[in-house]
Amino acid sequence: MRRILASLITALTFGAFGTKPARAYDMDCAIMxxxxxxxxxSAVCAAAYAEMIRRITPWPVRPPFGICTFAAVPVELGGPGGxxxxxxxxxxxxxxRKTRVLWFYGRSYEPRDDPRQWDWYVRSCDHENRNCRYHVRxxxxxxxxxxxxxxENGQSISFPSSGGHYxxxxxxxxxxxxxxxxxxxHSEWFRY
Known part of the structure; x- marks a missing residue:
């Protein structure tokens, strides 16, 4: 009985903590x-899109994709073997390299004894979030x-809708x- 119990525990331990098969690509490669x-x-592309959006929505934002290590994946795992x-x-x-992350900020307010005013800007950064500039301000x-x-890539993009009357x-x-x-x-606008 002890032997069976020990075998069962060993099998469960290695089953739970054993090595998992290597994936033929990482998430950055899937995004690209x-x-x-x-x-x-597809399930893979839906997960890649969700991961790209997850990376750009926290603050501070991360680049939408990183370094793709697909080139180093062995041929037997589906990679080029480089x-x-x-x-x-x-x-x-x-x-x-045309990938851009666009941030929008807009506000509306009524200064004392003045008519309503609006401020807005669109800030654009490259795929590495290094080269950033104000596109509209x-x-x-x-x-x-x-x-x-x-x-900057010539697309006509809708601004996010305004928030209200006040x-x-x-x-x-x-x-x-x-x-x-x-x-x-482009993706949709994600408010944060």
Whole structure:
């Protein structure tokens, strides 16, 4: 009986803590590969899209994807069997380098004895969140922000909807990305 009990405990221990099979790609590679296809409908791409959005929504925000180590995955696990990481500086990955993270901040207020005013800006950063600049910046306007703006990649993107009729402020973030054919797309705005 003790022998059976010891065997059962050993089997459960190794079953619970044993090694798991290696995945043929990491999440950063999944994000890049799914982005290349415009995030097609699949469980893997849905998880990759959710992870990309999860990375950009906390504060401070992280880049939407990191280093893809798919190049180092052995051939027997489905990888190319190379060394190191995927080099996205080559011309074949120009579409990936167009990825931008866009932040929106807008507020409306009524200064004492003055008509209602609006402030808003869109800040744009590259896929590494290193090269950032204000794409649109307006302060003290007597009209609300327009319905749309044109991004650095030439897309017409809707501003987030306004928050109400009285004093309000809100902020949101989105990812603008392209596929391997150069077609641009973007996520929805996520308020935070």
């Amino acid at each position: 590969l799914c982005m290349a296809g415009g995030f097609p409908s 060394e190191g990481e995927l080099d996205i500086s080559i011309p074949e990955y120009a579409w990936l 307006v302060y003290g306007s007597h009209a609300p922000w327009p319905a749309r703006f044109v991004s 004093s309000f402020s809100h902020r949101a973030v989105m990812v603008e990305f392209g596929d391997y054919e150069g077609n641009m797309d």
